[in-house]
Amino acid sequence: MNLQLRYFRGNLLQWGTVFLTALVVVPLLIIILFIVVNGFSALNLDFFTQELGSPARAIQGTPTGLVASIVGTIIIDTIGLAIALPFGLATGILMSEFPEHPFASIARILVSTLNGMPAVLMGLMAYALVVKNTGGFSAFSGAVALSFIMIPIIARTTESVLRITPWVLREVGLSLGLPRWRVTFSLVIPAARAGIITGILIAFARAAGEAAPLLLTSFGNNYLTLDISEPMDSLPQRLYSLAISPYKQWHVLGWGGAIILLLFVIITFFIGKMVNKQLEKNSARLINIKQEEKGNE
Amino acid sequence: MSDSTEIRMETKGLGVLYNKTHYGVRNVSLQFYNNQVTAFIGPSGCGKTTFLRALNRMHDLSPEAQVEGQVLLDSEDIYAPQVDAVVVRRKIGMVFQKPTPFPTKSIYDNVAAGLYLVGIRKREILDEVVERSLRNAALWDEVKDRLNHPGGSLSGGQQQRLSIARALAVEPEVLLMDEPTSSLDPNSTRSVEELIRQLKDKVTIIIVTHNMQQAIRVSDYTAFFYTGDMVEFGLTKELFENPKHPKTQEYLSGAFS
């Protein structure tokens, strides 16, 4: 095979990869475009202040909106995060700071298994544990379901961030006579603060977009409520119902909800990337300092 | 073979500039004689590996490195604009510090890898070249019954000889070796050094080594590099017994490494 042919073949295949990349990237841009265009026109004051109410309202043209869903999302997700934080952080600390303990390796396997579990199963479990035992669908059960999703993510990101903090920190703390818990809380965690917060943000954003578990637990509510023992609406769950409904007006609201969720996701995505970049710069600086020190020895 | 006073390869003012700021190696003009082994010695960071890699245009892969000067193989500059690096590298082969057989390929396919590239498919030709190359690399007897085993299943010394066989299979004019025994145990080191002595009848060899004794054992000519300059060059015997440059004397007496 002569050289020309070899180059030609290589170029052909290279352009093939360009084509495939476009095949993947273009649909994403189309999706974002449609959501932005359609969603934007759905956003108005009513959207943010009115309740959904019954279908009759939409058909008659009375103002309707998704205030119940937006407020409900904030309430349910925040409670879910509050539940998930201690457990997720604790597990992350276990895997990173106590790697010699048998629990740690078990936890690692289980965390990665849970990270791959379908969210709908988390919903079923929360239904069995909470809804069945508290007499009905409630915002609280939805929060529990979301916490099931957040805990493994927080555990995983916390562990990886803690592992990256330089060993020197713990060495210094222990040699000063500090007990282990102090070393962890006063030295290691503050050093890893940015990464941990990013991890929490990622977990929160991920759970905020899940509809399946909420459909089975917090169920949804066409009206605004602040009572967490009652069914409560939330955006992703509501989006599903709106999309499969037959009412044109509700479809429009659906686009509006979609653009809000999309914006939320994009914002947290970029915050996460920016923090990661900063973290990389920091650890690169630390590595350089360490290398310089080694060189001076 | 041919006359061993014939110059096979030569550099004129060869230098490698990094990030437009500092020279890894500077203004080196050397001659490499046919069927002879030339060794590069010098302390770490002296530029000997940088220089070696310029000889088969490996720096083309590093955007931050700029090569200056000429490298003439049989009087033709390999850096001339119309010359394709891919073609150059078939004539000037390289063996690296870490043995790098392709782990997913069989021993046979490893050796034949270079031949597959140019589209040689005929079983008879491949069989013949594979056997010849493995024999030249002193590996044939050890692997002839398991040619279809994966390349990663060999010991370190064997893997390095496999890498050498692979490089030899494409029949290069010159073979560059970058510290080929530094990751091997003493026994494997011995067999590779023995191999080098035998191979020079077939191919001109240039070897970078951090081990002075190795240079004495295997090479005919030696060049001493220091902080980016080629300080002294000559017949190995003369350079080691009668070093002329003070830095060479210091290095050989172990003042620094």
Place this chain on the structure above:
Amino acid sequence: MSSPQDNVVSGKQVSQLPAIYRKPGDTVFKFLILFMSGVIIFLALGMGVILWIEGAPTFSKFGYWDFLVGTKWDPIAQIHGALPFIIGTFVTSLGAIILAIIPAIGVAIFVSEFAPKWLAELINYTVDLLAAIPSVVIGLWAIFNFAPVMREFLLDPIFLWAEENANWLLPFIGPNGPSTYNLFSATIILALMIVPYTVALARDAINLVPREQREAAWALGATRWEVLEMAVLPYATSGIIAGVLLSLARALGETMAVAMLIGNSNRLPLTLFGPAATMPSLIINEFREAVEEIHLTSLMAVGFYLFVITIVMNLLATYIQKRLIKGRTL
């Protein structure tokens, strides 16, 4: 850099410190940490147990095997069999991964080997962003934009053509004509959704290939693409395969977009352009309206089978990756 294990003082080292350095706070700390981490263990093991307990009435009524292969799901007649949904799950997931492999590897190659840094970063951001978009949002777009367009410009024309020229195809693509929400469209969207995961895993596998391997290929006189073929892709294969399997495991559990597109029919999915259902889509579709206890427990039982399938897929992926790496002995 030291290994991750070096980074942490071992428990042994701590317990060898003089007693004044070990305060009672440490015991409490450790206990708390262990207790709270116990939740993870509870979650993981609990899920299987709870789903199994909840589904028990169904299992005892129909039996594990008969429920698994039962083809009839009729809540009104109180007969339940999971097969249509198991098949639906596998057909959509396998179809999606088959569609997604080549584009995903293509993107991974382009980004790792050919694209200039700025472009590679941009594409990586875009692909990662796609992974972050909630399934329900993609489902919404697909319901309103994708599915109708697919039907009008692809499915209907194909169907009409088949009616004229390839009658034998009709049973496979829906004897009564395509429906807007069908197995085929759902599979395509599912493929789009798992591409980002496959790209990320393939990308990692490619970046793990050591420099020396590439250099060895260059040194033999290979062109850029040949270096890829000779040194990079073979080395990355096991990682890519593991990535594919993990993406498949992911696809099995994908719920919302599939539920919105697949048409939700409870019969065995025998036609490509006709409606179907998957295990997750069934649960979402019917759970809220389920009234009879046997209906609910059957949905839980389906959830249990989904749990088992997911675990098995994940184990398979890990096992295959280990096997492939062993086979090379490097």
